[in-house]
Amino acid sequence: MTWIDPHNGSDRARHGIATAVVVGDAFYLVDCGMGVAHQLRMAQLGQSGDFHGYEGLRDIFLTHLHSDHTMDYFNIVLSGWYHGLPGPEPVGVYGPGDRGALPAITGPSDVAAVNPDNPTPGTVDMTTYLTQAFATDINDRLRDSGKPSLDHLIRTHDIDIPAQVGARANDNQFPDMDPFVIMEDDRVKVSATLVDHGAVYPAFAFRFDTDDGSITFSGDTAPSPNLVRLAQETDILVHEVIDADWVRALYGEPPYSPEEEGFIEHLLHSHTTIEQVGPIAEQAGAKSLVLSHLAPGNNPRERWLAASAGFSGDLIVGEDLMQVGIGARTS
Ligand SMILES: [Zn+2]
Ligand SMILES: [Zn+2]
Missing domain, CATH: 3.60.15.10 (Ribonuclease Z/Hydroxyacylglutathione hydrolase-like)
Structure with missing residues (x-):
């Protein structure tokens, strides 16, 4: 049996999935696929002159927690200490909350869960675990290099799905629903909806509305009426x-x-x-x-x-x- 990663095409010129919405001298990042930390430095978004590349980063949005969308997330956090972060405010990180239940087992029947006390962490818990995993390095940089605490770099948020939507992890992952606003600042209003990414829950699509126009991101999804509604x-x-x-x-x-x-x-x-x-x-x-x-x-x-x-x-x-x-x- 061969396990196939649908996104592991063999074109080495392409990096993983990530897209930036640039509004003036600030930008917002949707997903953090492999290589985006490097590509952000290449792209030099939002600012002018000589800078590291992360200075204009306001917020990160994760559509879902598949690793091909998150691999460079903590890379940005850790390297950000040396490449232009923190800015005046911590970078907001918005992503799926706790899945709530493990998915059904479709392969061998004796699959042991990783981290059984918390086997489906959301964005906030994932970040806590990542911080703990890098504790040796982080403590070194806090104590010996005088770096500001990670609280100054990022502020994490699990996206709250409105209760009336009735979404559930294993039997109602993407009910018919209206989009809901997850973040709004002086430049963008960001809305989300649930989309159909097989067993993945929650899987979001996002829409950014700005004074100049709108951009909608499907995330990973099969054809989804919720996405069509979001993207009108x-x-x-x-x-x-x-x-x-x-x-x-x-x-x-x-x-x-x-x-x-x-x-x-x-x-x-x-x-x-x-x-x-x-x-x-x-x-x-x-x-x-x-x-x-x-x-x-x-x-x-x-x-x-x-x-x-x-x-x-x-x-x-x-x-x-x-x-x-x-x-x-x-x-
Ligand atoms: Zn995916
Ligand atoms: Zn993907």
Whole structure:
């Protein structure tokens, strides 16, 4: 049996999933995939002149706690001590809360839970554990290097899902719902909704509304009516996409065994295919569709351009460090 990571394409030029929303001299980060800490320094977002790259970072938003979306989160925190953090205020970190229950076991029946006293920690607890794991280093830097405490660098928040939504970990992960506001400051209003990422709970999509326009992030999801509602008339829809032909090719030529069919369906039912993503953007009335979190990362560009079928707006195939503007150009 082969375990396949749907995002582990072999294009080494692409880093993991992360997107920044830049508003003036500040920016907000959605997800922290592998390599984003480095790429942030390359991107030099929001500020002018010579700086480290993290100075303008206001808040981090995690769509879900799959490691391909979180691997560089604590890298940013720890390296931030030396690369422009803390700013005047701690960086807000908003992400899923405690899952509440372990997922069902679909493979071997004798799976021991890791950390059984708290096997499904949310963003706040995850950060506490990470801090504890790095205690030797952190204490050294606090005591010997005079660094400010991590409380000055970050402030973590588990996203509270409104109780009336009735969402539950294993049998009602993404009920039909209205988006809800999770953060608002002088530059952005950020709304969230629950989306369908298979057994993952909670899995969020986010929408940023600014004076210049709006950007909506699908997170990882199969086609989701909640996402279409969140993204209504958005200027830019940044959507994940997977190539179903690639998934099938991983298992060779058909016919597939029932077990292979099961794995193929499992992958495809947690994600959105090239054929599905255009009509979703059309239903949402998005002006532009940016394909992101491409699986596989090394598909020829022409293959992704097939996503324009069923979409009347602009299609953009995402690239590392690509910048897409909305509103009036200021520089
Ligand atoms: Zn995921
Ligand atoms: Zn992912």
